[in-house]
């Protein structure tokens with residue numbers, strides 16, 4: 019793709035977002051993924067990790083919470099301007115922090131039907147460090163999934179095609195029935211980001227000792 023076409027696409031989604039009152043171009047990525055894979059349902063409990071400024075959460079809010087069912091809990095290190103929807107709760111914090119994870123668990127009162135993660139680490143421009151940071155963040159998302167996602171639930175996450183990308187997919191395939199990767203049209207062709215659609219979560223088996231402690 020030419021540099022001109024890439025710039026044109028970026029501007030196109032930027033203008034569209036302004037016109038349609040979305041907070042970020044990223045909204046169109048989730049819209050396109052949802053259209054292709056049918057991810058969001060009105061009664062879902064949704065957890066949106068790395069949610070600021072809130073473009074994905076806006077798209078979720080359009081689809082869930084009808085008749086008081088369904089919730090969206092959005093977490094980011096940055097403040098997220100609240101979304102005007104009774105099903106919405108925003109948390110400013112680090113989702114790798116166990117206290118923040120516990121807040122999410124308490125809020126959804128059970129488990130999530132779907133976890134979304136568009137989280138990206140702060141990039142340095144140094145390839146090795148950035149690869150490491152991205153993988154580390156992806157691993158944090160997988161750990162949270164173990165605690166928060168329902169059996170048979172789904173995870174949609176951004177992943178960067180670095181050295182550890184195949185390793186990440188391998189780990190996901192152990193946890194989910196199906197794992198697909200895709201790149202929505204609104205994602206810049208030159209960027210290494212991909213989106214993983216992992217469906218049918220298989221929760222880790224608890225060992226007998228942990229199970230007894232919980233009883």
Ligand SMILES: C[S@@+](CC[C@H](N)C(=O)[O-])C[C@H]1O[C@@H](n2cnc3c(N)ncnc32)[C@H](O)[C@@H]1O
Nearest residue numbers: 044068071072073074094095112113136137138
């Ligand atoms: C590309 S933006 C998300 C855009 C969002 N999906 C939207 O539609 O507006 C990535 C976000 O990940 C957040 N992030 C990265 N690491 C995080 C962490 N450990 N905890 C919470 N948020 C994190 C960043 O603060 C940043 O706002």
